[in-house]
Amino acid sequence: MPDDTAETRLTDRLDPARANALLAALGRPERLDAGDALPPFFHQLYFWEAQPPEGLGRDGHPRTGGLIPDLGLPRRMWAGGALRFLAPLRAGEEAEKRSVRETVARKTGRSGPLAFVTVRHEIRQGGALCVEERQDLVYREDPSPDAPAPVPPTARGDETLARIARFDSTLLFRYSALTFNGHRIHYDVDYAREVEGYTDLVVHGPLLAQLLMLLAEEQAPLKAFRFRATAPVTLGEEVTLCRDAGSAWVRGADGRQCMAADLEF
Template structure:
């Protein structure tokens, strides 16, 4: 990546072996060859930001400072985002990703100081814009035992289609590896519980979004997908992937809403 403060660029060949590995990890029978269309949101397994150990923060992510400024808040969460699929990305061909830091905002919430960082990603092939993505990140303090914990919203129960999903440690490991995501909440149970305050290993928000996207694609090709994470899903938890004609969501076994998304066809 370049060393600019507010913008970076990467190029990567969209390796079919990597895409087929994700399909296999998700239990899907399809296999891709060079020239095929990359499934939507599979660009997440490309454009790795590979940093040496000394450039990582305590959580396993690249240390903040530069594109994402150091805001003095150690916990990072991918809170949601929005995607526009303008043209298919082609497997086996080189693509360019441009990332722009759009906004940085700080505020105080019920749980203490918060910082919000919005990144915009533009992915092109042969000079044509294929995918636009907004990524919303939240940074916060470490939890304290007496800190208020706002309850998650209740999930809808009026879906037209529903599928049960459960996440084991093998899937979490394979998805972390394929996305080169070093965040320790996904593979280091002691860190997830004792430092970041989760009940167990945490299922990746983008993995939940990916499953909703693939489910929606069975209805029609997606043009837009906007999602928001509202409650964590943890190792071994059974959830229900839901959709209707215009929206999709993830419902926990206790009825809580874990993710909500809007679909555009």
């Protein structure tokens, strides 16, 4: 794929079986039939970009070059994003996803060179725009063994609703499979520790965001959700999913903030 590819389009029929598999993996009792509205962010289960082995990078993601340019930085992180829910996506019906690379910026941080890539997605069904999404990606160098660990922010403690969430290897495997996410930090513990410098397997940022959206939907249907990841969650951790009227966050057992989100109903 040439490096100047700044737009892609994919179509998919939103199979309710895949959505029901995620609901089951999350321990939720709901089941969906064709024509039912999908929960927010469930479009992550669809529009797979399957690549042959030679089309993958060392981390299991599709090789950079194309929509995501090759910036010479090997570590990829989904740093956050923003979503607007304009109309429900319906299970069992065909949808189209248009993705556009909006910005690429290089900076130098305390840990070395960084690159920020913003991709905008538009998902349509029956000709109507249903979801707008901005995805913020960060690329960086491999960690230095002697570099100090970053200090995460402290999470708020004023939530009005809280739920405990735990993450085992089975859930990480099932979420990776359902989203066709080959990133090795989620299933290859040696790679996660020895190459990317994590203490254990890493819980998917989109999975944390998904849980916060489902928590928010208990209050009212979401119109918009903006989030940023601030610290990784790793295998076996117990975290608290928190919500108040206009925001939600993930708090680690040690009090650190792992993710923060703004809600619009």
